[in-house]
Amino acid sequence: MSEFPKGIFVKEPHQKAPDFVKGKILIKVDDAVAYLQGLPSDKEWINLDIKVSKTGKWYCAINEFKPEQAEHIEERKLPQQPYKTQDDGEDDLPF
Numbered sequence: 188m189s190e191f192p193k194g195i196f197v198k199e200p201h202q203k204a205p206d207f208v209k210g211k212i213l214i215k216v217d218d219a220v221a222y223l224q225g226l227p228s229d230k231e232w233i234n235l236d237i238k239v240s241k242t243g244k245w246y247c248a249i250n251e252f253k254p255e256q257a258e259h260i261e262e263r264k265l266p267q268q269p270y271k272t273q274d275d276g277e278d279d280l281p282f
Contacts, residue, residue, distance in 0.1 A: 189238075189248035194218025197237050197245045210237060210245060 194215040200208045226233065234250040 190251070191246065191248055192219070192233065192235060193222035194220075195222075195235065195247055197247045199245050212247075 194217070196213040196215075198211045198213065200210055223233070234252075235247045236250045237245065237247050239245055
């Protein structure tokens with residue numbers, strides 16, 4: 188489930204906006220500051236995704252993606268085959 192940041196809103200661009208305008212972000216300062224100050228002190232960044240609901244309403248949600256830890260990634264790798272050397276007697280050369 189998505190968490191929604193308090194005091195931060197997204198709206199689609201108005202009909203006469205140029206093509207390079209993709210949307211609007213509105214920040215209600217008092218609410219946004221209070222929300223951000225309430226985050227854990229070790230939280231250095233907050234990443235927001237701009238989304239569109241099934242009804243067509245634009246909104247932002249906190250992106251909670253966390254990459255897998257390196258130790259878990261190593262476990263998923265396939266074992267590598269050892270390199271063949273000339274001493275193994277299996278040459279692919281025709282001469």
